[in-house]
Amino acid sequence: MGGFAETDKVIAQSIDSIARSVVKYMSENGLTMCTAESCTGGMIMETVTGVSGASKMFCGGLCSYTEEIKMKLLGVKKSTLEEHTVYSAETASEMSAGALKLFGCDLACAVTGVAGPGDDLGTSEGTVYVSVRNREREVSKTLRLYEEYEKLDRNKIRSLTVLRTLETVLELYETQKER
Numbered sequence: 001m002g003g004f005a006e007t008d009k010v011i012a013q014s015i016d017s018i019a020r021s022v023v024k025y026m027s028e029n030g031l032t033m034c035t036a037e038s039c040t041g042g043m044i045m046e047t048v049t050g051v052s053g054a055s056k057m058f059c060g061g062l063c064s065y066t067e068e069i070k071m072k073l074l075g076v077k078k079s080t081l082e083e084h085t086v087y088s089a090e091t092a093s094e095m096s097a098g099a100l101k102l103f104g105c106d107l108a109c110a111v112t113g114v115a116g117p118g119d120d121l122g123t124s125e126g127t128v129y130v131s132v133r134n135r136e137r138e139v140s141k142t143l144r145l146y147e148e149y150e151k152l153d154r155n156k157i158r159s160l161t162v163l164r165t166l167e168t169v170l171e172l173y174e175t176q177k178e179r
Contacts, residue, residue: 011159018166019047025170026057026107031134033169034103035061036074036095036110038086039128043162044109059105064095074098074110085121087113089140092129100133107134107172109165113143115157126152128161132168139172 026033035044045061048054062073067086070076075098076091084090095110113128114120126146132139145152145160 008156008159011156011163015047015159015163015166018163018170019051022166022169023048023051023054023057025173027053029173031107032057032059032103032105033107033109034059034099034105036099036108037061037063038065038070038095038110038112039115040111040158040161040165041065043158044111044165047162047166059103062099062102070095070098073102075101085123087121087123087127087129089129089131089142092131093133093138093140096131096133096138100135107132107169109169111161111165113157113161115154115161116152117154126157128157128164130161130165130168132165132172134172134176136176137172139168139175141168 037044042063048058064070064074067081071078074095076094080090080094092110092112096108099108099110110131111128114123114125116125119125124146128143130141130143143164145157
């Protein structure tokens with residue numbers, strides 16, 4: 001994926017395709033999934049549950065937009081937020097760990113970042129932290145979408161985050177098989 005020529009239609013088609021692959025893989029393997037979303041505001045869970053058969057593998061999700069909810073429901077530490085800010089790999093990691101515990105699923109996805117417009121807390125618009133974990137391991141990524149795409153807006157940042165997060169779900173299981 002990538003590049004400046006990628007259209008919104010191509011992104012939408014890619015999201016639909018990868019979502020179907022995630023639902024199929026997890027359903028066929030008897031695995032369940034949950035989400036903890038901030039900057040995507042529930043778009044990951046909306047995308048997954050839009051696929052027929054998702055009820056076999058999707059446990060639930062939490063839109064944890066505020067720091068207070070991240071701490072109360074997901075167990076993100078106040079010290080993590082103070083030391084690293086809400087926009088950090090550390091926060092995303094604690095969000096996914098908290099979601100895994102809260103929902104009792106096999107896999108949790110968490111995202112936090114700046115969808116814009118504009119930068120926030122010294123973090124550039126288009127910077128998103130992704131954490132995907134199961135009970136054995138975690139894959140975390142820092143997306144710097146502003147480095148990859150010429151024209152970004154809030155919707156494109158959020159859509160690309162959904163795409164990259166779902167790709168990371170499959171990546172986690174592909175790399176786990178190789179071990």
